[in-house]
Amino acid sequence: MTNLRDQLQGLWLPLITPFHDGDLDEPSLRRLTRHYASSPVEGLVLGATSGEGMSLCMKELERLVSVVRGEVAASCRNLPLCLGLSGASTNMMKDLLDETADWPIDGYLIASPYYTRPSQRGLLQHFMALADHAAWPIVLYNIPYRSAVNLTNETLLALAAHPNIVGMKDCCADRAQSIDFIDRRPAGFRVLTGEDAQAFDALSDGADGAILLSAHLETETFAAIRTLLQQGNREAALAAWRSVAGLTKLLFAEPSPAPAKHWLWRQGLIESPEVRLPMVEVSADLATWLDAEIECRAPRVLRTARTLSPFSRGEATGA
Template sequence: MAFGRLITAMVTPFDETGEIDYSAVTNIVNHLIQTGTEGVVVGGTTGESPTLSKDEKVALFSHVVHTAAGRIDVIAGTGCNNTRASIELTKQAEACGVSGIMLVAPYYSKPSQEGMYQHFQAIAQATTLPVMLYNIPGRSSVNMSPALITRLAEINNITSVKEASGDLDAAAEIIENTPDDFQLFGGDDSLTLPLMSIGGAGIVSVTAHVKGNRMQEMIQNFVNGNVQEASAIHRELLPVMKAMFSAPSPVPVKAALEMQGTITGDVRLPMIRLTEDEAKNVYSALQPTTTVFFQT
């Protein structure tokens, strides 16, 4: 498996002034490694990429690569709706020593399928790194069709896709029509097991921030043929998975990490902290197996 099975879409910790807290970045990377994560996506949607400057992203890539020190894969989120800017950031990420890049479907611009093909092709041709595509029509407003992803998989260094459309039929079509070594990862925690049951490689997870060991146990049980045990863990984790998306992501998962004492829950505008009632719901979902520290 090029990127393992459990990848975490890592949050970007901020301090009370809204600046990146690099000490907390170190803490979260080590926390994720200790709780079963095999790779991290840095500077993606969960990392509040729209609020990060190019310089901040490059500094973040470099810091995470240094902290990980080869223990896990570091995948840099370098995609945007500006092809030239994505190429430039990809080259800088490659110089930082990342393991691969993630390219989100071009948001807001609403390009055609052919426009997206040429966009991804141009970026892939500008790097030697493995490329993970990211299809998330709920945020980008454009859907990458199975035919487009299948065509892109023919490009040598486009090796995987994070499929977050929620369409299992489309996922099955992609898996069926791409090379055996092309990996399809889920982008919705609650669909991890259903996707793996039709041939998916794993998950790019948010819930792994707070339930990484159990997510990894679920995956390994499924891979080893212990389907009933994997299914039981899925049902156990489902309330937590839902809680992580009970408000705009990554606000709930940052709140959960704060409750666990891992990092603060600070976010950058236009994201805002959870209300007291929202925080209580997240707290409740984390019970009873997680030790948390919650103040009203």
């Protein structure tokens, strides 16, 4: 296991969870993990939004962690793993922390409680209670357009003082708030943006890294953007960003992660573009749009990719 505070920087990938015929697709999961373990990502988030974690039972979630940890270990890379957790009840979240305390992870990514819309005082007490209870460090996930509550900077600063809260995935969608927090955060507290379409701005503003679904594609380019900014080469970083900025919109043209799964399926990295209800696979129109972009970016991949309809459940060849 790693020191998460030190490792929480650079490009992280919120790994999608592959399914086939309703089940966790372990061969595809192993293939994905090996692929990204050889890429310039600094860590993986498992079972969060992009990983359809709320559709996984505990046995599946545990198996997901076990398979990924095994493949990462076999790759000889020291990639940290964060487990995504969410829930509206503090006591039930404590139970989840207990149940996962001995899993081979390095930390948790925990979103604000959804639907209940607690006050800032309630949010503070909720996360403090979880941080006191957790066996592993916590990364806060501030995403008010999904949880219906925003962690204000005053609340975040109070939470950042807790020794077991080491960073934040920032999806507040308010650049002024993000800049203010980056400027005022305590030393060593990490901020990673989770807003794919605003990633360049966030990195330019001082974010320590990014957790991006879009980085399932063109991973090297997304990783290079921060490196170039750190080197002071903003012009090259902006050119790299412009080459992938369209992907950050295309992959969210319909509810995520369906578009990314379609792309990965066409690349041969996963056996099926399957998602679990209430998520559905991409529409025929978006499938056509995605396939055209794949052909434009990687014609050889498309020629050797699956020829089945994206809506087929039939047998498909692997990569």
